[in-house]
Structures are given as C-alpha cells and as structure tokens.
Amino acid sequence: MEIFHELGTFNLVLLIICLLAVCGFEFINGFHDTANAVATVIYTKSLKPIYAVVLSGTLNFVGVYVGGIGVAMGIIKLMPLGDMAAQSVANSIALVLCILVAAIIWNLFTWYIGIPCSSSHTLFGSLVGAGLAFQHFHGGAGPNWQKAIEICLSLIGSPLFGFAAVILLMILLRLVFKNKVLFQEPSENAEPPLWIRFILIGTCSAVSWAHGSNDGQKGVGLVMIILMTFMPLQFALNANKDLSVATASLNKIEVVYTKVAAANPDIKDFQTINAQIAQAKQDIAVVNNQDVKSKFKIRKDLQDIGKSYEKLDKEKDLRIPAADKKLVSAEMKDLKEFTEYKIIWVILMIAISLGLGTMVGWKRIVVTIGEKIGKTHLTYAQGAAAELVAASTIAISTYLKLPVSTTHVLSSGIAGSMVAAKGVKNLQRSTIVNIGIAWILTLPVTILLSSALYFIVHIIFF
Numbered sequence: 001m002e003i004f005h006e007l008g009t010f011n012l013v014l015l016i017i018c019l020l021a022v023c024g025f026e027f028i029n030g031f032h033d034t035a036n037a038v039a040t041v042i043y044t045k046s047l048k049p050i051y052a053v054v055l056s057g058t059l060n061f062v063g064v065y066v067g068g069i070g071v072a073m074g075i076i077k078l079m080p081l082g083d084m085a086a087q088s089v090a091n092s093i094a095l096v097l098c099i100l101v102a103a104i105i106w107n108l109f110t111w112y113i114g115i116p117c118s119s120s121h122t123l124f125g126s127l128v129g130a131g132l133a134f135q136h137f138h139g140g141a142g143p144n145w146q147k148a149i150e151i152c153l154s155l156i157g158s159p160l161f162g163f164a165a166v167i168l169l170m171i172l173l174r175l176v177f178k179n180k181v182l183f184q185e186p187s188e189n190a191e192p193p194l195w196i197r198f199i200l201i202g203t204c205s206a207v208s209w210a211h212g213s214n215d216g217q218k219g220v221g222l223v224m225i226i227l228m229t230f231m232p233l234q235f236a237l238n239a240n241k242d243l244s245v246a247t248a249s250l251n252k253i254e255v256v257y258t259k260v261a262a263a264n265p266d267i268k269d270f271q272t273i274n275a276q277i278a279q280a281k282q283d284i285a286v287v288n289n290q291d292v293k294s295k296f297k298i299r300k301d302l303q304d305i306g307k308s309y310e311k312l313d314k315e316k317d318l319r320i321p322a323a324d325k326k327l328v329s330a331e332m333k334d335l336k337e338f339t340e341y342k343i344i345w346v347i348l349m350i351a352i353s354l355g356l357g358t359m360v361g362w363k364r365i366v367v368t369i370g371e372k373i374g375k376t377h378l379t380y381a382q383g384a385a386a387e388l389v390a391a392s393t394i395a396i397s398t399y400l401k402l403p404v405s406t407t408h409v410l411s412s413g414i415a416g417s418m419v420a421a422k423g424v425k426n427l428q429r430s431t432i433v434n435i436g437i438a439w440i441l442t443l444p445v446t447i448l449l450s451s452a453l454y455f456i457v458h459i460i461f462f
Contacts, residue, residue, distance in 0.1 A: 011089055011230070018093060018097065018226050021096075021097060021104075022226065022350070023353040025100050025103055025123075025222070026216070026350050026353035027357035028107050028119075029218075029219070030057070030060065031359075032111045032357075033211060036211070036407050036410040037056045037208040037358075037406070038052040038053055038204060039383075039410075040378065040383030040387055041201060041203075041383075043186065043383070044192055044200055044380055044383055045187075045191050045192065046191070046197040046201055047197075047201060047204075052204065053358060053359045054359060055204070056204065057355040057356065057358035058355065059209045059212060060208050060212035060216070060355050060358045061212060061352065061354065062212065063208065063209040063211060063212020064216030064219075064220075064347060064351035065212075065347055067212060067214065067398060068213070069217060069220060069340060070340075070401030071398060071402065072224060074150075074402065075221025075225070076225055078127050078128070079127060079131055079144070079225055080131065080134070081228050082297075083140030083141060084134065084225075084228075084229045085228060085232035085292050085296060091458075092226075094461065095134055095454060096222075096229070098126075098130050098450050099127055099450055101450075103119070103126040106445060107122055118442060119218075120155055120406075121155055121439070121442040123222075124148075124155065124446075125447045126449070128148060128447050129446060129452075129454075133455055133458070137458055137462075154397060154400075154402040155405055158393055159405065159409055159411075160412070162409040163415060165413070166386050166389050166414075167419060167420045169385045170417055173381050177381075183379050185379055186378070186379075203384050206387065206391035210391045210406075211406045212355075214406070217403075218403060219353065220347055223349070224343075227343075233289065236292070236296050236298075237298060238337055238339070241341075243284050243287065247284050247285075250280055250284075250335070252327060252331050253332070254274060254281075256324045256327060256328050257328075259324075264319060267312075269311060273305060273309065276301065276304050280298065280302060299339050305335065373428060374418030375418075375422075375425075375427070376421065381417075382417035382418070382420075383417075386413030386417050387410065389409070389413050390413055393409050394406060394409065408439060
C-alpha cells in the first residue's frame with residue numbers, strides 16, 4: 001500500500017471517503033437485493049431466516065471473489081476516464097461522490113417503501129447522469145454511448161426474458177412432475193418435504209452466487225474508476241506488467257496480420273488493425289511515465305486493437321493458419337491484461353461489503369416477493385422456477401460481461417410463475433404497477449439526480 005503515500009494526507013482521506021462510499025453502496029446493494037435470493041427459501045420455510053441470509057451472504061462473497069472482472073470493465077468503459085483524469089482530484093471526488101450519493105438515495109428510498117428496485121439500473125443511471133454533467137462543464141467525449149446502449153438493452157431485456165422463461169418452465173414442470181406437493185402452497189405449520197427443501201436451498205444458493213458474481217463487479221468497477229481518477233499514473237495501466245512485453249506482443253501480431261492481409265486484400269480491417277498496432281508501438285516507445293495523457297493514450301490504443309481483433313475474429317472466411325490464429329489469440333490475451341486486471345484487495349473489500357449487507361434488511365422485500373406480486377401464495381414450484389431462471393440469466397450475463405438486474409429478473413420471474421398458474425388475473429395489479437413505475441422511473445430519476453448533484457457541487461465549489 002506504499003503507493004498511496006504519494007497522495008498526501010488530505011487526498012488520502014478523501015480517497016478513503018470515496019472508497020467507504022462504494023462499500024456503503026455495495027452494503028445497501030446486499031440487503032436491498034438479497035431478499036430476491038432468500039425470499040422463496042424463507043417464505044417456504046425451507047430455511048430459517050438467519051441461516052438463509054448467512055448462506056446467501058457467504059455465497060455472495062464467494063461470487064464476487066471468483067466472478068471475474070468482465071462486468072467491472074464494462075462499468076469502467078462507460079465513463080470518459082481520460083478526460084476525468086485530466087481534471088483536478090477535487091473534480092474527480094465530486095463526480096464519484098455524486099454518482100454514489102444518487103445511487104444510494106434511490107436504493108434506500110425504494111427499499112424503505114418495499115419495492116424491488118434494481119441496483120444495476122440505479123448505478124447505470126447515476127453514471128450516465130454524472131457523465132453528462134461532466135461533459136457539459138469540461139467537454140470531452142462524455143459517456144460511452146455504445147457501451148451504454150449495450151448495457152441498457154441487457155437491463156431491459158433480461159426481465160422480459162425471465163418472465164417468459166419462467167412461464168415455459170412452469171408448463172414443463174407440470175408435464176414432467178406428477179407429484180402435486182411441488183405445486184402446493186407452503187404450510188403455515190410445517191416445513192416442506194426434505195427433497196423440496198434441497199431444491200429450494202440449491203436455487204437460493206445459485207441466485208446468491210450469481211448475484212455476487214455480477215453485482216459485486218459493479219462495485220469493483222466503481223473502485224477502479226476512483227483509483228484511475230485519483231492516481232491515473234499508477235492505475236491507468238497494469239503496473240505489474242512491463243510495456244516492453246506489450247511491444248513484443250504487438251510485433252508478433254503485426255507479423256501475422258501483415259502476412260494474412262496480403263492473402264485477404266479485400267478485407268480493409270487488416271489495414272485498420274495494423275495501423276492501430278503501429279500507433280500503439282509508437283506511443284509506447286515515447287511514453288512518459290509521469291504524463292497522464294500518454295498513459296491513457298496507450299490504454300485507448302490497446303482497447304482499440306482489442307475491438308478490431310474481436311471484429312476480425314468473427315470473420316469465418318479468413319485464410320489464417322491455425323497456428324497463427326492461436327498465436328494471435330494468446331498475445332491478445334496478454335495485451336488485455338494491461339487494461340483489464342484484478343486488484344485483490346479491491347475484490348475482497350467489495351466482497352465483504354456485499355456479503356455483510358446481505359445479512360441485514362431483507363424482510364421488507366421478502367414480503368413483497370412472497371405475498372404481494374400474485375394473488376395466490378407462492379408455491380414451491382414457482383419459487384424454484386423463478387430462482388432457477390434468475391440464476392441462469394445472471395450467470396449468462398456475467399459470462400457475456402454485461403450487468404443485469406437480479407431484482408428485476410427474479411420479480412418478473414415470480415410474476416411469470418403466477419401467470420403460468422392462473423393467468424394474468426392472478427397478478428396483484430397495485431404491486432405490479434408499483435414495480436413497473438420503479439422500473440420506468442429509476443433511469444431518468446438517477447440520471448437527473450446525479451447530474452443535478454454534480455451541477456450544484458460544481459457551481460458552488462468550482
């Protein structure tokens with residue numbers, strides 16, 4: 001941790017405040033979203049609440065720790081880091097805190113009134129809003145709209161998928177399982193059969209682990225944004241890797257693509273990536289390790305090369321020998337480690353915050369999930385189906401490096417299970433309307449709130 005000594009006492013204190021704010025956001029995310037994982041297992045009396053939340057909290061911790069960093073990198077790419085790092089540390093602090101305060105306010109408000117609301121939507125809206133306000137005052141590129149659209153489609157599409165998938169799964173379960181116990185409402189005076197308890201504990205565990213692997217990465221991404229804006233020289237690129245290694249990798253890739261370009265003269269993308277490689281090598285050769293712009297220039301060079309490589313890799317008709325293709329793939333993997341890398345203490349900090357948050361505050365949302373979405377009580381099959389679909393959807397999204405809302409996927413799955421049981425008339429209109437309003441309002445409210453906070457702070461202090 002010697003690296004932080006260079007900040008000075010005042011900036012170090014401000015950095016700690018920002019990191020604590022991220023931990024606070026993840027803690028709230030834990031008790032706000034955990035109810036989605038433990039709702040069915042508590043509601044069906046498969047586990048006592050204390051055991052359910054401890055199990056869920058532990059698996060959330062594990063999910064963050066082993067879940068990778070693909071989603072975190074997506075969060076980072078949403079913001080104009082180069083432009084942010086070029087401003088003063090005070091500006092960076094203001095921007096980050098406005099993002100976090102806006103997200104925390106909306107999360108706490110929706111939790112307090114017992115409405116399942118997406119922490120992912122909340123964070124996404126706050127990032128976009130603050131990015132727009134930052135662009136207004138300082139110019140630059142603003143939010144990465146290509147990435148924003150990609151994330152928005154993921155957040156909007158996943159609940160619709162969850163709703164439809166649970167309906168289909170419920171139909172399949174009725175065709176395959178003839179044991180009527182699975183489709184009964186939980187008894188108020190007795191625990192469910194042991195085999196049903198195992199199923200529901202398993203689905204609860206799957207949702208908890210998947211939630212940690214996806215939602216935890218959002219906190220990791222936030223911390224990386226903070227570190228890159230506070231200390232861009234140290235964190236813009238992976239400090240544990242020598243740029244001479246990047247040059248060696250670029251040379252190998254350039255040799256292959258120069259040769260293959262001759263065999264595919266009609267494909268202009270080879271000329272593009274070779275020009276990008278040449279530019280990256282030039283920027284690395286003249287890099288000034290004390291200059292923020294040159295560090296972020298190399299970061300952008302390597303990311304542009306990565307995008308071009310992914311585009312070329314999807315081409316099926318390229319005449320590239322298998323050995324050359326394997327070599328390029330390995331070298332690109334090495335290059336990605338310069339811009340996409342893990343910091344273990346960051347992952348542990350977020351994992352602990354999310355895990356601890358998971359163990360408190362679950363009751364309000366559990367009641368909504370278990371009793372207020374449908375007019376009939378949740379059956380064992382409905383709970384298992386909703387959680388199985390939610391866990392699968394989140395896991396797939398994490399694999400695709402996209403953030404997804406555990407809250408919306410699971411609550412829409414519960415709604416789907418109610419429709420599958422007795423049709424649309426089985427939904428409680430007031431609850432569905434409230435959830436729908438929260439879903440619709442979250443993005444515009446958080447965009448406006450975070451941008452308004454930054455406007456106020458900037459006008460008063462800068």
